[in-house]
Amino acid sequence: MPPEEPDILSARPQMTAEIMSRTGLNEAVLTRLVHRFYGKVRADKVLGPIFAARIADWDPHLQRMVAFWSSVALMTGRYHGAPVPAHVALPVTWDHFERWLDLFRETAAETCSPAGAAHVVERAERIARSLHMAVEDAKPGAIPSLICG
Numbered sequence: 001m002p003p004e005e006p007d008i009l010s011a012r013p014q015m016t017a018e019i020m021s022r023t024g025l026n027e028a029v030l031t032r033l034v035h036r037f038y039g040k041v042r043a044d045k046v047l048g049p050i051f052a053a054r055i056a057d058w059d060p061h062l063q064r065m066v067a068f069w070s071s072v073a074l075m076t077g078r079y080h081g082a083p084v085p086a087h088v089a090l091p092v093t094w095d096h097f098e099r100w101l102d103l104f105r106e107t108a109a110e111t112c113s114p115a116g117a118a119h120v121v122e123r124a125e126r127i128a129r130s131l132h133m134a135v136e137d138a139k140p141g142a143i144p145s146l147i148c149g
């Protein structure tokens with residue numbers, strides 16, 4: 001009998017399997033993380049209204065965010081969206097990203113193993129910094145970029 005294959009939907013099955021065994025992360029853990037995190041975001045005095053003004057139907061957003069975290073954390077390639085355009089026009093500063101990260105760190109600690117939490121938080125911090133740069137660059141009066149097209 002051949003050895004049992006792990007149940008992984010992935011573009012890079014071996015890397016995904018290695019990350020899963022090292023961090024304890026999988027689709028079920030990421031689903032809990034995402035649902036719990038956006039529950040906190042929606043209840044947050046500062047972030048809640050920004051999301052409420054833009055998201056009417058939360059089910060598709062939560063599904064998209066689980067696919068996003070599956071791609072980012074497990075390298076499954078499940079997410080095919082464009083995060084930058086979704087954020088550039090938002091009325092946010094670095095303080096909003098800090099609040100977002102505080103809630104994310106708290107939720108990661110509640111739902112993931114320590115290694116899993118470190119894995120997702122490191123990626124969230126990196127993406128938050130790059131989204132913040134994109135938001136700042138899109139503001140009127142931003143210093144022009146030196147990168148030529």
Ligand code: HEM
Pocket residue numbers: 047050051054055064065068080081082083086087090092096097100123124127128131
């Ligand atoms: C200040 C903090 C943030 C705010 C207020 C915010 C707000 C939003 C809103 C309102 C949307 C929905 C946009 C729409 O459908 O029209 C969205 C989408 C999304 N956000 Fe954020 N976000 C924040 C930070 C982040 C960070 C740090 C990440 C990643 C680590 C992230 C990842 C995403 C992704 C992947 C989408 C879906 C984009 C798509 O495919 O349409 N966001 N965000």
